Amino acid sequence: MGPLLCCLGIAVLLCRGLACPGPCSCSTKKNGRLLAECAYKELPEVPRGLSPNVTILTLSANRIGWLWRGAFAEVPEVQSLWLGYNQIGGAEPGAFATLSQLKNLDLSHNKMVTFPWQDLRNLSGLQILKLNNNRLAGLPRDAFQALAELRSLWLNDNQLTTLADGTFHPLPSLSQLQLFNNPFNCSCKLFWLKRWAESTSVSLTKGGSTLCAAPGRMRGRAVTDIPAHQCVAPSVQLTYLSKLDNTVLPDGLTLSLHCSVAGSPLPQIRWRIQTPGRGVEIDGPNVARDGSLSPSGRVKQSQERFLVFKNGTMAIPKFSKEDEGTYTCIAINDVGTREVSVNVALAGSENPAEDLLQDDPHASPLGGRSCYKGDEMDPVGAGEKLVIVYHVPREVKGTAGGAVPQVGLVTLLLALGIVLGW
Secondary structure: OHHHHHHHHHHHHHHHHOOOOOOOEEEEOOOOOEEEEOOOOOOOOOOOOOOOOEEEEEOOOOOOOOEOOOOOOOOOOOOEEEOOOOOOOOEOOOOOOOOOOOOEEEOOOOOOOOOOHHHHHHOOOOOEEEOOOOOOOOOOOOOOOOOOOOOEEEOOOOOOOOOOOOOOOOOOOOOEEEOOOOOEEOOHHHHHHHHHHHHOOOEEOOHHHOEEEEOHHHOOOEHHHOOHHHOEEEEEEEEEEOOOOOOEOOOOOOEEEEEEEEEEOOOEEEEEEEEOOEEEEEOOOOEOOOOOEOOOOOOOHHHOOOEEOOOOEEEEOOOOHHHOEEEEEEEEOOOOEEEEEEEEEEEOOOOHHHHHHHHOOOOOOOOOOOOOOOOEOOOOOOOOOEEEEEEEEEEEEOOOOOEEEEEEEEEEEEOOOOOOEO
């Protein structure tokens, strides 16, 4: 009885290991892998009852319409998963997250509009990913961040109009990429792909068919034909506007910075201000053409101290010690981003040159170069980029000839040159 019971036990274990749903056929390959063949069975969903030892699962050419979270929880050892030629419109986040052994994933020829890109973070061993012939209109820049082993990526025949800069940079093992038959809008947002395609060793299969659908002047031309002269990364230059005309400023000192930008398309200007007490981000002008502040609903209270004009000038009325800090101008267009910063400090002295030398031992005294209205900040200075603004008490004659103390702007000195950001 003992040997018989032992044999029965082994048989039960083998049966459990080869568990197979009715519509499928399961077998063991020569290499020891367990194959579950469930293709062409008119299945509306992933079948239940599969063996946890399955390493190859074929579900192609069925009627599966959606992949739910946990759909493959029964088969955590799957290395190859074939789901092509179904009617899959999307997958719930977590649908593939448990398949940490997956090497081949085929979702081609479906109707996928959405895909759980975050699931790919758990599929670090993935080597082949087929998402071609679907309805994907976009994908996040970091979609393939974790796929260091990916060798072949199929994205052709989708609805992709653009791709985020650097989408394929995290793929050191990539050797084959298919992008053809997508309605690419060949604006400067896609210029990075031209540069990448020209420099990479990756094989762009049918690369001549990776064509532009828009704009009109580019329709039918290859993505690699995007004109370089129309797509120029931003350059940015910061200018310190000053007044040295002995004008009395009864309302206090107004600090003005002007940000000049160049590039194609013309960059947008943003400002970032960091003072000891706060940090402020300003995405665009908050002063209208008539000089009025934009409606309060559009301007945060923290931004009201900083007047930003459409021409790239920022003014800070009644500039005080609380406004000291780092002022950064950021230029952004479809090709890239550039920024330049300046540290601004306020000081008072009867002899500004003395304080300037204390702050910057390499600076020139008053007899040296000064900043006049519209001067560019000297880009050759080393070290910190620091502007020191001086204001000292003055006496202004009143109407009766009496002396009226006022705060006036005596001089504006540049301690260390501001760099040009290119």
